Structure formats: C-alpha cells, structure tokens
Amino acid sequence: MKALLIIVLSLFSFSLMAQKDTSKANQSIESVSLTAGGLTCSMCSKAIYKSLMKVPGVSKVDPDIENSGFTIYYKKDQPVNKKALEEAVEDAGFSVESIKINTAPKRKEI
C-alpha cells in the first residue's frame, strides 16, 4: 500500500512539473523594456538608441525620451542577450536602471 502511495504521489508531481514546463513553452519573448540612468536630454537618449540598434538580433527600438525608457524588439527566433543590451547602454555613456523581458503567450496553431 505504501509503495502504491509513493508511485501515485510521484506521478502527480511529475504531471505538475510537466504542466509548468508547458506553460513556459507556451510563452514567447515579445520585447525588452529597459530604463537607462544618468541622462535627461534627447542627445543622450539618441546615443543609447543608436547603440541599442547595433546589438545583434535587435530589429526595432522604441524610445521614451521623457522617461529614459526603451522598448527593444528582436528579430524572430533571436535570443535576448541582456548583457549585450547593458553593454550597449554603458558604451553610450550611461547605466541600466532596470531591464525586463516581456513575454507573451504563444498563439495557438490551427
């Protein structure tokens, strides 16, 4: 009876883990939100924008000059390299205050 209980519990925990993995697999990276520190002017923001556009895999950068924010979009199936984004901001002469990867649920295939 004890052995049976262990088998049932093990199967239950495996199924939970599998569910968790499936939910991860069903998410895809939509964009990266980055806030830079140390600047206020548009010339500084443009320096960061140009530097981020040079990061491999980046397809588009939407700047929010007023809030020193940048939304970074990647080309399809390109991995996000947070370190490369941070280095791009630092090369422009500034620092990264926050960086967040935005994920979206994958669309179901019909």
Next chain:
Amino acid sequence: MKPILRSICIFSFLFTGTVYSQELFVYTEPASNMPAKSVGIRVSNWLMNDKTEPSVNYQFIPEIMWGVNRNLMLHAEGFFNNRNVQGAGVYAKYRFFTQDAKNRHFRMAAYGRAAVNNGVIDQEAVETNGNNSGYELGLITTGLLHKDALSASVSYERALDNGKNNKIPAAQEVHAVNYSVSVGRLILPKKYTSYGQTNFNIMLEMLGQNLTGSGKMFIDIAPAVQFIFNSQLRVDIGYRKQLYGNMIRTAPNGFMIRAEYLLFNVISSKKK
C-alpha cells in the same frame, strides 16, 4: 577683489532656484564623455576684440573627437588665426567616477592637453588651447539632477616656448592654475516627444586663471545659448567678457560661434 565678489553674486543670483540645465557646456567640458565608438566634428570660431588695435582677432579651431570607449575620449585639434596657421593639439579625457540613477548622475574625470604653437607670444595669459605651446592637466566634476546640471573644474597649465623662435619673455610667468564653474538651463522643449525636437539651452560659465608665481589673475564671465538640432547637431553662440584681470591679455572679450556634429557608432563591428 570687489569685481570678483560682484560677479559671484550675479552668478549665484542668476542660477539659484529652479534651474533646468544641460551639461554640454560651451567654454568647458563636462565630466561625461561622448558615446564610445562615435566620432564628433567640431568647428569653433573665436571672434575676439583685439585690445591693441581696432580689429577682430579671429581664431578658427577645428577638432575631430573620438569616443575610444565608455570612459576615454580623444580630441585632435588645429589652431588657425587671421594671420596664419598657428599649431595643433591633442586632448584626452578619462572618466574615472560614475554614479548614475534615473535622470541624475555625478561624475568625475581627469583630462590633459598638449599643444604646439608657432604664434607670437603677446600676452601673459597662458592658453594652450590656441595660443601657447605647453600642456594642461585637470580635473572635472559634474552633477546632473533631473534637468539641472552644475560643473566645476580645476587645472594646472604650463606654457612652453612657442615654435619659430617665439620664446616666452624671461620675466613672464609660465605656470597657471585655471578654474571654472558652469551651469545651464534647458528652455525648450518643455516635454520630449521625439529626437527631431530642437533643444534650446542657455548657459553661464565663470572662467578664471591665476599665474602662480606673479599672483596675476583674471576672471571672465561667459553666457551662451545653445541649439541642438535632431539630437545630433549642436550650435553654440557665446560671449566671453573679462570681469576682472590684472594680467596682459590681447583679446579677452568677444564671441565664440561653434558647430558640432556627432556621428554615432561609426567605429564598430558589423551587426550580425
């Protein structure tokens, strides 16, 4: 000393309270550097009133600037005046302290300049940026808080004999200490919406020099306006005026008109 105190009072009065400024100062450099792997082209036109004759002392200083990495930038500059080609110089600035936060920073940098010049030495003021052969070593500290910025610098400057046998007169002092305080104000735009908006800044700087051996000095005030087009092209118009001075200077007062264009990320590996 009264004129100095008066100028400090005027300076403090103008820039006390809510001040919106940028740190791209006209007569001094901030502690921040230009972006790494970028190149800047700067042309400065100095139109100073000659004290010895009723004419304008014109000086043209073109510069090429290079952001070597995030902390180091280099300038190569040429010195020309309305008489002849005068000389050339190199300038390096290294940012060694950075404390950044959202919309604010505190930075410190060390800089150095070395120059050769063939011009006639006709003033006591030491100026390796256009008039004297020699070198300068200095420190800059710049603080930015939201849109307010304040910068200060101090440097040691040493004049050497100019080329073409234009030697420094034997009794003339060759060691100088320079100091500056700079503030500015962002007038437009009130709110940023795009890189295409023209920025309009006003600035005020105080620039001083002491000749260490003779005790002679000058202190200048230099208001300026600045336009930044397309977040890439900068145009400065400044006027420098001596407030107090007891050393010989040929052309201390006059205008400076400068244009500077930044080419972002032109020296970088190809994007994959």
